[in-house]
Structure formats: structure tokens, C-alpha cells
Amino acid sequence: MEALREAWDAGLADRPSKIILSKPGKAQTYKKIVLVRKKDYYQMEQYTDKQVFHRNVAPDALTDTVYPLLEGSYGQCNILGSRYEHVFLVSKKGTVTCRRIARANACSDTDASSIASHNRQKHYLLEEGTIIPPLVDMGVFTREGKVVRSMYDKYKQINRFVEIIDDEVKKQKLTHLSVIDFGCGKSYLTFILYYYFTQIRKLPVDMIGLDLKEDVIRHCNEAAAKYGYEHLHFELGDINGYTCDTPVDMVITLHACDTATDYALYNAICWNARMIFSVPCCQHEVNAGMKPANLELFSHYGIIKERMSALLTDAVRANLLELCGYKTQVLEFIDFAHTPKNLLIRAVKRPTTPKSTLLSCKK
Numbered sequence: 001m002e003a004l005r006e007a008w009d010a011g012l013a014d015r016p017s018k019i020i021l022s023k024p025g026k027a028q029t030y031k032k033i034v035l036v037r038k039k040d041y042y043q044m045e046q047y048t049d050k051q052v053f054h055r056n057v058a059p060d061a062l063t064d065t066v067y068p069l070l071e072g073s074y075g076q077c078n079i080l081g082s083r084y085e086h087v088f089l090v091s092k093k094g095t096v097t098c099r100r101i102a103r104a105n106a107c108s109d110t111d112a113s114s115i116a117s118h119n120r121q122k123h124y125l126l127e128e129g130t131i132i133p134p135l136v137d138m139g140v141f142t143r144e145g146k147v148v149r150s151m152y153d154k155y156k157q158i159n160r161f162v163e164i165i166d167d168e169v170k171k172q173k174l175t176h177l178s179v180i181d182f183g184c185g186k187s188y189l190t191f192i193l194y195y196y197f198t199q200i201r202k203l204p205v206d207m208i209g210l211d212l213k214e215d216v217i218r219h220c221n222e223a224a225a226k227y228g229y230e231h232l233h234f235e236l237g238d239i240n241g242y243t244c245d246t247p248v249d250m251v252i253t254l255h256a257c258d259t260a261t262d263y264a265l266y267n268a269i270c271w272n273a274r275m276i277f278s279v280p281c282c283q284h285e286v287n288a289g290m291k292p293a294n295l296e297l298f299s300h301y302g303i304i305k306e307r308m309s310a311l312l313t314d315a316v317r318a319n320l321l322e323l324c325g326y327k328t329q330v331l332e333f334i335d336f337a338h339t340p341k342n343l344l345i346r347a348v349k350r351p352t353t354p355k356s357t358l359l360s361c362k363k
Contacts, residue, residue, distance in 0.1 A: 007088055007098040008067055014081025017150045019066060023075030033074070035066065038139040039148055051213075124159040125166065125196060133227050134191035161189060162196055164331070165250075168275050168348055169197070177205045178249045182239045182264040183256035184209030187220045190252075194232045209234040210242060239263040248273045255281040265317060268347075269324045276326065276347040283313040314343055321347040 011019075019042070021033040030046040035057065042062065046053045057065050070077055070090060079086040080103070089097040126132060128147050135141040140151045140158070147155050169177065177197060181190045187209050197203045211217055211234070220234040239256065240263040251268035253261055261280045268276045286309040298308045314330060321328045326347035 003098060004070060004088060004090070004096045005067070007086060007100075008063070008070070008077075008079075010100075011079035011081060011086035011088075012062060014079070014084055014086065016079045016081045016086075018078075018080040019062070020078040020080075021066070021069055021074040021076070022078075025073055025075070028073055033066075033069070035062070036139070037150055039142050043139060124155070125162050125200070126155075126159055126192070132192070132195055134188060134195060134223075137223070138188055158189065158192060162193065164344065164346065165193065165252075165275075165277060166196070166201075168346070169201075169203075169250075171348075172249070172274055174203065174249060176249075177203055178247060179205065179207040180244065180248055180251050181207065181209045182242075182251065182253040182267075183260055184211050184216075184220065184234065185213075185254070186216060187223075187234065189254065190220075190232070191223065191227065191229070193252075194229050195227075198229075198231075205231055206246075207232045208244075210237050210239065212236070212238060239267065242267060244271060247271070250275040250277070252276075253278045255279055257281045258283060259285065262317070265321065269321070269326075272349065274349045276321065276345070278317075278345040278347075280310070280314055280317070280343065280345070283310050286310075286313050314345065318345055318347075321345070325350060 017037045019035040024031055030048060030053075032047040034045045034047070035042040036045070038056075040058075042057045042059065044055045044057050044065075046055075070088065072090075075090050075092075077086075077088040079088075083103060085101045085103055087099045087101065091097075126135065128141075129145045131143075131145045132141060135155075135158075136143055136145075138154075139148060140155050142148060179193070181187065184190050190207065190209050194205055194207050197205045209217075209220060209232075211220075214236055217234045217236045224232045224234070239253075239260050242263075244267075248268070248271045251264060251271075251273045253264040256264055256278075258281070261278055265276065265278060298305055318328045318330050327350045328345065328347040331344045331346060332342055
């Protein structure tokens with residue numbers, strides 16, 4: 001393992017922004033481990049089939065914490081350094097293969113500083129230099145309100161999402177905003193939207209986040225209390241069958257799995273929600289129905305079948321929203337390089353028209 005240790009040390013010397021461990025052994029609890037560099041530490045994300053656990057690791061503790069996992073626990077390690085991607089493969093027999101690949105976007109500290117300066121000249125809704133607690137806790141901002149250099153892409157993505165929603169809210173001319181976030185998860189964007197509308201736009205907001213994970217809901221309610229967000233709270237429950245007795249202006253669903261997205265859209269339609277913003281996740285029903293006998297051209301290759309089923313499902317969703325009285329758009333709101341699940345369905349309620357009466361959407 002001497003060659004592996006030498007390659008590991010070289011990877012750390014390249015000031016990595018991310019370290020990924022994959023191809024776990026059968027006895028491993030975590031299917032994947034990802035370490036992301038923050039300002040003064042690395043955030044370690046440990047993935048099971050259904051959950052992800054977090055802990056912080058100091059830079060000088062990386063070798064003691066991570067390296068032993070390469071010696072029999074995980075078969076692959078990718079270290080994304082400032083200039084190279086370092087790839088380590090360890091076979092079941094202990095054979096080690098190490099590669100170093102020049103990164104296309106590698107840049108020197110001088111180049112990075114120039115890029116950061118250029119980004120800061122742009123106007124963003126969430127301005128750098130402002131202390132925004134959720135962004136600090138996410139590791140996007142430092143405690144002084146500065147954007148962490150390695151998180152500029154994430155910072156721009158968040159601003160883009162807020163802009164898309166804010167554009168429609170401005171058109172509504174609301175004096176109060178009621179929002180439900182279905183499948184909220186850890187609710188980073190929920191917190192940021194609440195901050196933006198209440199602190200920057202000065203618009204009163206009542207916001208609910210719903211999720212099936214009890215520990216996630218508990219954590220989110222604790223965070224809302226810490227931030228002093230009095231009208232943001234989180235509930236444990238299933239999207240299917242969820243009821244709301246008060247008017248809902250906006251329904252958000254980000255990466256709700258499979259038919260959970262459809263239940264969210266159905267609820268929004270039944271409540272006559274003014275605005276719907278949905279980023280779908282996986283779609284299994286259409287995928288399962290694409291058999292070689294009837295769609296051989298699209299079902300022969302797994303990745304094509306997966307993407308085709310996703311596109312077909314989202315096309316059906318968008319058209320049904322149109323029939324139910326919504327002006328609907330399908331947008332690409334994140335660069336495809338970051339994630340293939342980058343389509344946003346934006347639907348805004350319009351005045352009743354003959355077209356919108358074709359389909360009854362009442363329960």
C-alpha cells in the first residue's frame with residue numbers, strides 16, 4: 001500500500017475541494033462518503049440507502065479519518081484538487097491503481113481571486129457582505145458574509161432559484177404570502193426563501209415544510225427557532241392525503257421522489273394555488289412501463305430509458321397543469337453539468353378560460 005499512501009499524500013497536497021469514497025465493501029454501512037471543503041474544515045457526508053449523516057473533519061485529521069477506509073473498505077477514491085483529479089482504485093485482491101488527471105477548470109490562486117472579484121461585481125438578490133444565517137450554516141457564506149470561493153457555483157444557483165420565484169411573486173402584487181414546501185428535506189432553500197421575502201422584500205410570509213423523516217423535521221424546527229423565523233414551521237407527514245384549511249399561494253416541491261411530485265401537484269391544483277414550482281426527481285411508473293415489446297428504441301439502453309421516462313412524465317405533468325388552468329413553463333434552471341435533474345416546472349394560475357375547464361381537478 002506504499003504507492004497508495006504516496007498518491008494520497010500527493011492528492012492532499014493539491015488542496016482538494018472534494019474527496020469521494022465509493023465502491024464500498026459488503027460490510028460497509030455507508031454506500032458513499034463525500035467530503036466537501038468549507039472555510040476551516042471539511043464537511044463529511046456519509047450516505048446510506050435512505051439517509052445522509054454529517055460530521056466535520058479538520059484538514060489535519062483527513063489522513064487519520066479517511067485514509068484507513070481505503071485499506072479494505074472502499075474500492076475507489078476521487079480527490080478533486082486545485083489542478084488535478086487524483087483517482088485511486090483498490091481491487092478485491094489489494095491491487096492499487098493510481099491516476100492523475102489534469103482538471104479542465106484548474107486555476108491558480110491568482111486566477112481564482114480574479115474570478116471571485118468578477119463574480120462579486122454582479123448584482124445578486126442575496127448580496128455578499130450580508131450575514132445570512134442559513135447560507136453561513138450551509139458553508140456558502142463565511143461568518144463575515146463573504147462567499148466561500150469553492151461555493152460560488154452553489155451561491156449562483158441559489159440566487160437563480162430565488163430570482164425565478166421572485167419574478168412571479170412580484171407579478172402577483174401580494175400583501176401576504178402563504179407557502180407549502182412538500183418533501184422539504186433539510187430545507188436549505190426553504191430557509192433562504194423565507195429570509196429573502198421577510199427580510200429583504202419585507203413581505204409577511206407563512207411557510208410550512210412537510211417531510212416523512214422525523215429527525216429532519218425536528219432539526220428544521222430547531223433551526224427555524226434559532227434563526228427567529230416565527231412563521232416558518234415544519235410538519236411530519238405524507239404529501240398524499242395532506243390537507244390544508246387555509247388558502248395557499250405557492251406550492252414548492254424540490255426532488256420529491258417518483259409520484260410524490262404528482263401528489264404535490266395534485267394538492268396544489270385542488271387548492272387553486274397561485275404558483276407552483278416543481279423540480280421533479282426520479283420517475284418509476286413510466287420507466288417500468290417502457291417494455292422492449294412496445295418501445296424497443298428507447299428501452300434498450302438504461303440511461304436513455306431513464307431520461308426518456310423522466311421527460312415523458314414531466315411533459316404529461318406540464319400539459320395537465322395547462323388543462324387545469326395554469327400557464328406552465330419547463331425551465332432549465334441549473335447547468336446540466338451539475339445535475340441531470342435540472343428541469344423546473346413553473347406554473348402560474350391564470351383566469352379561467354374554456355381550455356382550463358376541459359379537466360376537472362376537484363377531489
